[in-house]
Amino acid sequence: METIEQYLPREVRVGVIGVGLMGADHVARLASRIKGARVSVVTDYLREKAQEMADGVPGCRVVDTAEELIAAKDVDAVLIASPGTFHRDQAIACIAARKPVLCEKPLAMNPEDAYAVVQAEAEAQKATGRRFVSVGFMRRFDAEYAELKDAIDSGELGQVSVINCKHRNATTHPGFVDSMMVYDSAVHEIDAIHYFLDEAITEVQAVLPLPGPRAAEGQHDPMLLLLRTSSGRIVTDELYVNTDSGYEVRTEVLGSAGIATIGMGITRVTTQMAGGTWGGTVPFDYRPRFAAAYDAEVQAWITAVLDGSNIALRSATAWDGYLAAATCEAAEQALTTPGFVPVTARPRP
Ligand SMILES: NC(=O)c1ccc[n+]([C@@H]2O[C@H](COP(=O)([O-])OP(=O)(O)OC[C@H]3O[C@@H](n4cnc5c(N)ncnc54)[C@H](O)[C@@H]3O)[C@@H](O)[C@H]2O)c1
Missing domain, CATH: 3.40.50.720 (NAD(P)-binding Rossmann-like Domain)
Structure with a gap:
């Protein structure tokens, strides 16, 4: 040994x-x-x-x-x-x-x-x-995520039935295709759901709106994923990676005893009124939000x-990384398959 x-x-x-x-x-x-x-x-x-x-x-x-x-x-x-x-x-x-x-x-x-x-x-x-x-x-190390997890685990929010996620980037590099929207972007929400709920995502459906004005040829941007967990909870993940507006990640948890939202930071910064406009600024860069x-x-x-x-x-852990990849695979298949696609995960060695 x-x-x-x-x-x-x-x-x-x-x-x-x-x-x-x-x-x-x-x-x-x-x-x-x-x-x-x-x-x-x-x-x-x-x-x-x-x-x-x-x-x-x-x-x-x-x-x-x-x-x-x-x-x-x-x-x-x-x-x-x-x-x-x-x-x-x-x-x-x-x-x-x-x-x-x-x-x-x-x-x-x-x-x-x-x-x-x-x-x-x-x-x-x-x-x-x-x-x-x-x-x-x-995100597992983000203070707001930790607070939200505590609120779920302690029962403060009651029975959680729906989680709504939004993942918006100002822009992405050329060649950021649909599979990257899944494996590079949605993968964050997928892991966050595993982290928040301690249960598996069992199936995924993709709902594809009309592409936005900055979507690349063939890219589904925005993209909406619907995920169902093993206990029947529903998660929505709205991905929009070429908003040209700024970086924004939000999560809203609907529980029987309350609703909690994180990622509202952009509305908490000092707002300014000048020259006939009112508001603040949103960083284009993703790094400040999670620094x-x-x-x-x-x-x-x-x-x-x-x-x-x-x-x-x-x-x-590596196992969390594997579960996220297995869920991404189902999400990628869902882009071209009607209805829910099951997540198939192998046994843990
Ligand atoms: N945790 C997060 O929020 C977050 C955010 C952005 C990126 N990432 C991840 O970080 C990784 C890098 O992303 P990035 O945005 O920095 O990409 P990037 O393209 O800016 O940087 C990647 C770098 O790796 C180099 N490279 C390519 N192949 C290599 C190889 N075989 N060996 C050594 N270097 C090699 C490239 O030359 C480049 O400099 C990706 O896995 C990405 O998903 C995570």
């Missing part, structure tokens, strides 16, 4: 794979606000991008590939922020190297790949007694790595 002490670092030297928008944001927080960690190695498909990043972080070096980074002696734990299609192989390599990994969502772009990570971790757990994979569903949640998520991960548990209590 391998021992925990064999792996415990005093300061976590983090390797970051992919320094695009999200990866660069994580490097910045690890290098400044997160305690007990530093960024030791970065890599990116575009080497010059990685070099530029490393130049701004004392003691940080660049390697050419994710494989090299995962194997590096000066990397204790890995943060994956490459595109979703690479997550499976990179996460499995981290497990094989017995290095804790915080993998950005989604865990994978299909359930088979996500399940392969779950299986690899289960085998590693047999050998070491430890798990290795956290998935970056940072504190990202910090809390990464800090909780580092603390878990330092104490040997590897995965923070509130964090999404």
